[in-house]
Amino acid sequence: MVTRKPILAGNWKMNKTPAEAVEFVRALRPKVTPYPQVETVVCPPFVALPAVADALRGVKIGVGAQNMHWAENGAYTGEVSAAMLAGLAGYVIIGHSERRQFFAETDEGVNKKLKAVLAHGLVPIVCVGEDLAQNEAGVTDSFVSGQVRAALAGLSASQATGVVIAYEPIWAIGTGKTATSEVANRVCGLVVRGAVAGLYGEQVAQTIRIQYGGSANEKNIGELMAMPDIDGALIGGASLKVDAFAEMVRITAEQR
Ligand code: PGA
Numbered sequence: 199m200v201t202r203k204p205i206l207a208g209n210w211k212m213n214k215t216p217a218e219a220v221e222f223v224r225a226l227r228p229k230v231t232p233y234p235q236v237e238t239v240v241c242p243p244f245v246a247l248p249a250v251a252d253a254l255r256g257v258k259i260g261v262g263a264q265n266m267h268w269a270e271n272g273a274y275t276g277e278v279s280a281a282m283l284a285g286l287a288g289y290v291i292i293g294h295s296e297r298r299q300f301f302a303e304t305d306e307g308v309n310k311k312l313k314a315v316l317a318h319g320l321v322p323i324v325c326v327g328e329d330l331a332q333n334e335a336g337v338t339d340s341f342v343s344g345q346v347r348a349a350l351a352g353l354s355a356s357q358a359t360g361v362v363i364a365y366e367p368i369w370a371i372g373t374g375k376t377a378t379s380e381v382a383n384r385v386c387g388l389v390v391r392g393a394v395a396g397l398y399g400e401q402v403a404q405t406i407r408i409q410y411g412g413s414a415n416e417k418n419i420g421e422l423m424a425m426p427d428i429d430g431a432l433i434g435g436a437s438l439k440v441d442a443f444a445e446m447v448r449i450t451a452e453q454r
Contacts, residue, residue: 200404204423204450205362205430207239207262207323207409208437209291219246220253222440227257229444233451234258237430239289240437244278247286262289262323265297268310280318289321291432293349295329295368305348312349316357323362323432324349325411326390330369338367342385343393355398362407364432365390370412372434379421379428382410387427416445423450 214222219242230238239260242250251261263286267277283290292315293308308324315322326345328338342365350358365386370377377385386408395403410422411432422428430450436442 202405202407202429203235203237204454205237205239205407205409206443206447206450207241207260207289207291207364207430207432208443209241209264209294209411209432209434210243210438211264211296211434212243213438214242214246216246216249219243220249223250223253223259225440226444227254227259229440230447231258233447235454236447236451238447241289241291247283251286260288260321261286262291262321263287264291264294266290266292266311266315268307268314270314280314280320284318284320287320289323289362290315291323291325291364293345294325295327295366295371299368305345308349309351312353312361316353316360321360321362323364323409325364325366325432327364327366327368327371327412333367333369338385339389342389343396346390346393347397350394350397355402358394358398359402359405362409362430363390363394364409364411366411366432368412372413374413376413376415376418376422377410379418379425382422383425383427386410386425386429391427414446416442416449419446420449420453423453 239262241262263283292311297303328341391403407429409430409432410428414431414433415436
């Protein structure tokens, strides 16, 4: 049986100045470093990355960016490339539903970004998930597996193995409505892992890590992490509070 290291990533979205970010990670550090069995990652806004990377040098807490452009450099005003992130961040969130919804990101763009992230040796956290209308129309499985296949298009099996996929039902993000752990596990396992198995076979599917995201917090993380196909969480609101986030890491560690 393959053991997959649990990964909890805090997606801070557009929150915290560089000074607030540093204060946060200094407070977080002693609370989560006793749990090396969990991969803990914080994803601050771009401008806080240098200060957070400095504050965490030599510390086993990962740093991630929330987005990037697929090109190496060029005439893309306001954008940041993977080459610029390398050295500051070890992870990059790609294709978050807010990027897809408010910034017109497409599956094709997600695929290009994924290739650029991998080319720079960073760990991609690729987000997929259906909205409320799709959920109610019963098309979750086909939609989500289509997003997974589109994101991974053209990747080799060894590249795919290093990808983290976050299943985030849009209706659960920031709403306080979590998918039940059974529903989350079914989509993470049958749909997301199933799509990976269809592309690369069972071994890659069993190795790849799949997070749940959407109103995950210190009250529901235990139940979510007890599920066999959920390997971690992408956490928005609850990751902005040191104690809540640290508690999620502790609960996860104690289950493993
Ligand atoms: P939430 O956000 O935990 O606040 O629902 C999760 C996310 O958008 O990644």
